Structure formats: structure tokens, C-alpha cells
Amino acid sequence: MKLYELTLLISPEISEQELTALQEKLAGAIGETGGSVLEKSRPTRKQLPSPVKKKMQAFLLSFNCSLDQANLENLKQKLDQESQIIRYTILAKPPISMKRKPSREESFILAKREEKKKVEIGQIEKKLEEILGQ
Numbered sequence: 334m335k336l337y338e339l340t341l342l343i344s345p346e347i348s349e350q351e352l353t354a355l356q357e358k359l360a361g362a363i364g365e366t367g368g369s370v371l372e373k374s375r376p377t378r379k380q381l382p383s384p385v386k387k388k389m390q391a392f393l394l395s396f397n398c399s400l401d402q403a404n405l406e407n408l409k410q411k412l413d414q415e416s417q418i419i420r421y422t423i424l425a426k427p428p429i430s431m432k433r434k435p436s437r438e439e440s441f442i443l444a445k446r447e448e449k450k451k452v453e454i455g456q457i458e459k460k461l462e463e464i465l466g467q
Contacts, residue, residue: 334401335399335426336425337398337425337426338396339363339422339423340394340421341359342391344391345388362411366404366405366407368398368404368408369398369400370397371398371438372441373397376394378393385420386419388419409423
């Protein structure tokens, strides 16, 4: 899975409740396409430097997620179907290198990976009994 940053401009005419619901719907869409949300930002209202679809303000929202490249097109299709999204961009993030100190965000991702690698002692003992019992 590759790391991506999804940044969205949401229509300013949407209410706070609808914005929260849309944020959860987008996180669900990432999950449905086989990805996982690692971090999501709080929506903030921004003044745009130039009009985007005749709007000078928008809510800015971003997600850091991991997703298979093959499922990226499915996610784009789901984003295109949302009428409240003015514009979006998906950026591929470079893989985490251990030669330099990882950023706060990368540290979070590494911690998530380590959690997945942990195995319970009971599972190890059961496997050892299988191997030694033969």
C-alpha cells in the first residue's frame, strides 16, 4: 500500500452537521476501496485567492491514508460523485526512510505498522508446540 494525501475543497454553503457527515462519508469511502485513514484534519473555512467554480470561500479538508494504487481510480470515482466537493487533489507521499528522523505523521504511521506486527504469546506457544510435537 502506498501513502497518499487527499486534500479537498468543500462548498461553503454546507452546514456544520453536513460537513461532519461528509467527512465521515469520505473516510468510509476510503475504507470501502480497501484503504485506511491514518489521519484527518479538522475542516477549516478558507478564503480562496481566486474563484473556484464561482466560489471565493471553501472548507479545506485533508486526509492522510494508505491505499493500493489499483483502488485509487475507484476512490476518484466516488469523489467525483459528491456534489459538495468543489475540487480535490490526491498526492502520493514518499515512503518513510529510516535514514532521517521521521516526522510526527510518519512516526504515527510506523507505530500503526508495529501494532500490526505484534503477535500474542499464546499464538507463538501454540506454533512451537506444533513444531516440537512432530
